[in-house]
Amino acid sequence: MPAPAATEVDRPADRTADEAADQAVARTWTIREIADEFRVTHRTVRHYEELGLITPERRGTTRIYHRRDRTRLALILRGKRLGFPLEEIRTIIDLYDRPRGKASQLEYVLGQIDERRTDLEQRRRDLEDALTELAEFERRCRTDLDRLG
Amino acid sequence: MPAPAATEVDRPADRTADEAADQAVARTWTIREIADEFRVTHRTVRHYEELGLITPERRGTTRIYHRRDRTRLALILRGKRLGFPLEEIRTIIDLYDRPRGKASQLEYVLGQIDERRTDLEQRRRDLEDALTELAEFERRCRTDLDRLG
């Protein structure tokens, strides 16, 4: 998996100007704008659309992005940082805005949620282990360094 | 990134027989054995060797795997579950068994450790956020379900 650097920013830097406008007119964005803000290329954004992860409005041939699309993009990028493949991310996102259905539907969704959580908790264990080992390793490095200085 | 399922097992199931043998004669393993135990194919194991992540002993043309190789394989698989690309995993593993060098070397290693930790901590934040949202989402599902039942 092509994993992204964790230094990525998934929120735009300058929100001050945006926020005022958001309240006033329900701002929209062009593909270049959200691509830049989320530190990805427009090609990447379109790729996510091809996979059905985002579905921006179309004004003629031009794509118009709403707040909803930004939320989704943030979810996608976080999923990527967590190492999930895009297809899996899609099923997760689809869960999020599935309309409140019948009981059987909800049961299904709850099952999916449980799978997801099991998965995430495994990752958390891996992560804690890695951090613990890293700390231990750093400690050894420092004592070695002290011995030299 | 092609990320693996978190249901993977990265430790052999039957350790009882192994442990006794380990103490006695420093057991070794064949490629098929560790592949089976770690739930990967032998092709995968060889792929990791091609990338320099594992370097098993060679008896003639046959590969002999020691405990050291098993440790590395476990590290690799955990790295994969965390979403790291193999090349990056290699640099991490290389850090782990770098011989205790000079001060400048150690400084470098400490720098690397710090990068790695920053990265992991970002992932941890993402993970906690995801789990929190998942819990909240589950709660909403359950209340919807109660309303129906």
Added chain:
DNA sequence: CTTGACGTTGACGTAAACGTAAAGCAATAC
């Protein structure tokens, strides 16, 4: 001694996640 189970080295195939180049509209800038 040949059959089969496992080992080996290539070499080519593939799926995911984009990159990149080509070529075309459409509006604004000069």
Added chain:
DNA sequence: GTATTGCTTTACGTTTACGTCAACGTCAAG
């Protein structure tokens, strides 16, 4: 006007992480 800028689609290229033969060596069992 035309030139630039920005959006669009189509389409082929690339990297990662293996899968999948093919073709061969080797050792124990029948």
